[in-house]
Amino acid sequence: xxxxxxxxxxxxxxxxxxxxxxxxxxxxxxxxxxxxxxxxxxxxxxxxxxxxxxxxxxxxxxxxxxxxxxxxxxxxxxxxxxxxxxxxxxxxxxxxxxxxxxxxxxxxxxxxxxxxxxxxxxxxxxxxxxxxxxxxxxxxxxxxxxxxxxxxxxxxxxxxxxxxxxxxxxxxxxxxxxxxxxxxxxxxxxxxxxxxxxxxxxxxxxxxxxxxxxxxxxxxxxxxxxxxxxxxxxxxxxxxxxxxxxxxxxxxxxxxxxxxxxxx
Numbered sequence: 115x116x117x118x119x120x121x122x123x124x125x126x127x128x129x130x131x132x133x134x135x136x137x138x139x140x141x142x143x144x145x146x147x148x149x150x151x152x153x154x155x156x157x158x159x160x161x162x163x164x165x166x167x168x169x170x171x172x173x174x175x176x177x178x179x180x181x182x183x184x185x186x187x188x189x190x191x192x193x194x195x196x197x198x199x200x201x202x203x204x205x206x207x208x209x210x211x212x213x214x215x216x217x218x219x220x221x222x223x224x225x226x227x228x229x230x231x232x233x234x235x236x237x238x239x240x241x242x243x244x245x246x247x248x249x250x251x252x253x254x255x256x257x258x259x260x261x262x263x264x265x266x267x268x269x270x271x272x273x274x275x276x277x278x279x280x281x282x283x284x285x286x287x288x289x290x291x292x293x294x295x296x297x298x299x300x301x302x303x304x305x306x307x308x309x310x311x312x313x314x315x316x317x318x319x320x321x322x323x324x325x326x327x328x329x330x331x332x333x334x335x336x337x338x339x340x341x342x343x344x345x346x347x348x349x350x351x352x353x354x355x356x357x358x359x360x361x362x363x364x365x366x367x368x369x370x371x372x373x374x375x376x377x378x
Contacts, residue, residue: 115365116361117365120356134165138174138371139370140178143180143222147169149162152213169191199281212282219304233309237304237312244317252276329355
């Protein structure tokens with residue numbers, strides 16, 4: 115497989131960085147995962163960490179050759195991560211349940227599959243447009259869809275962080291919304307981002323940013339600009355960007371390789 119990839123995170127103006135991000139690959143499959151932990155004193159960073167750890171472990175077990183069923187892998191692994199969060203909440207006696215958003219994607223056989231819960235997003239950018247993206251599981255997203263508010267109002271609404279779906283907590287709330295498959299083309303860019311990354315930008319700005327420059331350069335610049343635009347009130351800002359195609363870096367390996375970003 116040929117792709118260029120970069121992941122990065124900044125604590126923003128928060129006391130803790132509760133975002134987590136990772137990718138893993140074999141000769142036949144590429145996995146990308148981003149989680150935005152919630153809960154403050156309830157250890158949201160542990161919930162997010164449990165998600166990327168679960169995906170890495172399951173990928174290593176199942177991707178020795180290839181993922182037999184990519185969508186089933188996403189459904190089962192995200193459900194397993196949800197149950198893992200609930201279990202350690204009981205074991206640690208936290209007095210509540212930390213939660214986390216999650217967006218995860220698999221590329222195999224030149225096709226993209228994804229699933230998400232919450233308001234961390236996946237974008238597929240192609241030929242100067244957003245080919246597709248996830249839509250947030252949030253109160254504000256519901257209001258936007260029903261026409262109660264417009265897109266400009268949604269971007270700055272004081273309740274934009276109130277989500278309606280996450281991993282951890284009640285089974286009555288959690289679900290994974292699936293997406294794909296989408297056949298990838300040379301030059302396609304995949305962007306996974308926490309709300310701290312995507313919320314300061316319009317879709318058009320994200321498309322324009324990735325139009326011609328390397329994903330490493332663009333993602334780092336977007337994080338810096340997000341911090342600047344939020345002007346001292348920034349959430350954790352985390353993203354993963356991947357450009358697909360024959361002209362990108364070849365990745366060959368005899369066994370699955372996992373790369374979880376170290377976040378202190």
